[in-house]
Amino acid sequence: MGFVFTIVYIVVTIISPEQFGPDWAAYHALVYLAVVTALFSLPNVFSRSSLKSSIQTYLLLAFICAVGLSQIANHWLGGALKAWLTFLPSAAVYFFIVANVTTARRLKIVALASVAACLGLVAEAFCGYYAGFLGETFVLKMHFESDQAVEHLLRLRGVGFLHDPNDFSQMLIIALALLFFAWRRGRAISNFVFVLAPAAVLLWAVYLTHSRGALIGLAVLVLMAGYKRFGKAPSLVLAAMLGVAMMALDFTGGRDISASAGADRLSLWASGLELFKSAPIFGVGFGNFVDLAGKTAHNSFILPLAELGIIGATIWVALLVTSTMDLNRLIALREEPAAAGDAGHETSDVKSEDDEAQTASDSSFDADRAGAFEDSALSYAAGVPPAEPSFVKVARRDEQSFFANAEYERTTAPTDVLPFLAESLPVAEVAPASGLEFDVEGGPAAELVAESIDDPIAPDSSLVIIRLALVTFMATGWFLSRTFDTPIYLVLGMATAAVGLESFAAERRDHKRWISVTLAVEALLIIVVYLVVRLRH
Numbered sequence: 001m002g003f004v005f006t007i008v009y010i011v012v013t014i015i016s017p018e019q020f021g022p023d024w025a026a027y028h029a030l031v032y033l034a035v036v037t038a039l040f041s042l043p044n045v046f047s048r049s050s051l052k053s054s055i056q057t058y059l060l061l062a063f064i065c066a067v068g069l070s071q072i073a074n075h076w077l078g079g080a081l082k083a084w085l086t087f088l089p090s091a092a093v094y095f096f097i098v099a100n101v102t103t104a105r106r107l108k109i110v111a112l113a114s115v116a117a118c119l120g121l122v123a124e125a126f127c128g129y130y131a132g133f134l135g136e137t138f139v140l141k142m143h144f145e146s147d148q149a150v151e152h153l154l155r156l157r158g159v160g161f162l163h164d165p166n167d168f169s170q171m172l173i174i175a176l177a178l179l180f181f182a183w184r185r186g187r188a189i190s191n192f193v194f195v196l197a198p199a200a201v202l203l204w205a206v207y208l209t210h211s212r213g214a215l216i217g218l219a220v221l222v223l224m225a226g227y228k229r230f231g232k233a234p235s236l237v238l239a240a241m242l243g244v245a246m247m248a249l250d251f252t253g254g255r256d257i258s259a260s261a262g263a264d265r266l267s268l269w270a271s272g273l274e275l276f277k278s279a280p281i282f283g284v285g286f287g288n289f290v291d292l293a294g295k296t297a298h299n300s301f302i303l304p305l306a307e308l309g310i311i312g313a314t315i316w317v318a319l320l321v322t323s324t325m326d327l328n329r330l331i332a333l334r335e336e337p338a339a340a341g342d343a344g345h346e347t348s349d350v351k352s353e354d355d356e357a358q359t360a361s362d363s364s365f366d367a368d369r370a371g372a373f374e375d376s377a378l379s380y381a382a383g384v385p386p387a388e389p390s391f392v393k394v395a396r397r398d399e400q401s402f403f404a405n406a407e408y409e410r411t412t413a414p415t416d417v418l419p420f421l422a423e424s425l426p427v428a429e430v431a432p433a434s435g436l437e438f439d440v441e442g443g444p445a446a447e448l449v450a451e452s453i454d455d456p457i458a459p460d461s462s463l464v465i466i467r468l469a470l471v472t473f474m475a476t477g478w479f480l481s482r483t484f485d486t487p488i489y490l491v492l493g494m495a496t497a498a499v500g501l502e503s504f505a506a507e508r509r510d511h512k513r514w515i516s517v518t519l520a521v522e523a524l525l526i527i528v529v530y531l532v533v534r535l536r537h
Helices: 002-015 023-027 029-047 049-053 055-072 077-100 104-131 165-182 188-209 212-230 232-248 263-278 289-293 302-346 353-381 402-412 460-477 486-500 513-536
Strands: 139-146 149-156 436-439 447-450
Touching (some): 055 302, 104 165, 104 188, 104 460, 104 486, 149 165, 302 460
Antiparallel strands (some): 436 447
């Protein structure tokens, strides 16, 4: 039931109860739903090892503490409770996903449920845009000056935390990436109906938001998606061509993309740095940026830097860095077998005498071992204690039986490989490294201990899709203040859950490197923001 309530919570969060009337905001429906979901998730919270071993879980808990401390440090004890009530409904999405997503199938359901909620919201917004139904709710009427004339622009938007067209476009681009969870190789009709057609709807909705940040997000999405298939240079050209085409189609609704047009945002960045200087440790307090600067920061790094100080900003950057590093490491590990296989095909087929001798020796050992194990198994089945085995051996990946490997490949081979990943991923995945183990201490009979061939390992394409969604958020988040909103915790939860499905993922993390990378990235971000502000002013 915890997983079911998790899906309900995600969907309700995206479509937002506020669209049913302003009174629903006062009912705190999401808070009550979060409490119910948490209660049903408790069994998994205490049993799931990935939730406890994930560094992101502890970082997010520390980030929640930093949110409260930012108010306490500014002499408002009650403000900590108010800040938590505001932020926890967004952060809860992460914990619910990590606790309840225990298989690759559930991971896919979470992704597609999020996409379905976005498509439902888009359908309502289209009704408002084209038919006038709830037009004031889903359509923003914007007025701006252009060439000494006042322009009128209609922009699509959502409700709740998506009430701003820029927020709405960011969520739709993330949904566009997650939509490819439904892609199935060799299923042309299915892919057209369930992937390409909805993708066209999402793209049109993104266009109607007329968000300049969305244009950058789409360019980054195309660049990252095409990198594996086409290479770096062609992907850059393709992303640039997309940007030019979007500008020709008046993607921004007549608004400029220039340094002068972004002067107001740079001014807010400068205000953010000044606020950080005034309270560098704990910040000026959660939610106080707008009160002190007049508007939000328009940057997902400057916002926590100013409101939560260096402590909160460091934790925030660490969340992004560790998630990205975990996904990169796991994707690289998956690609190693394919690279090794390609290298093997390029080598000469002529074997030396030493190689032939070694092969014969390995074959002889394997035959002896197989015979010994077969005799042991037959004796055990007949009720006769077999002779004590003379060896204790842990089989390597390539030493597992043909049938085990065939079954493993059949159950985990990625049938949903995306077109831009087709050339970079192996045809079948390699079984985990535990293999077969003979235990002679537990009794007279040799006990076979093997890792299940049905281990819930996320497909390679799922990891790449989640990474695309994460990078898309970071690209658009550079121009939007979305540090405390739901989308990033949805993506972070999916990333942590996907990595947690690998039994060896936590063991291979470099516990020292992510700290140095986090500090380096944070220092670089501060320097870049400072230089941009100084050059502009």
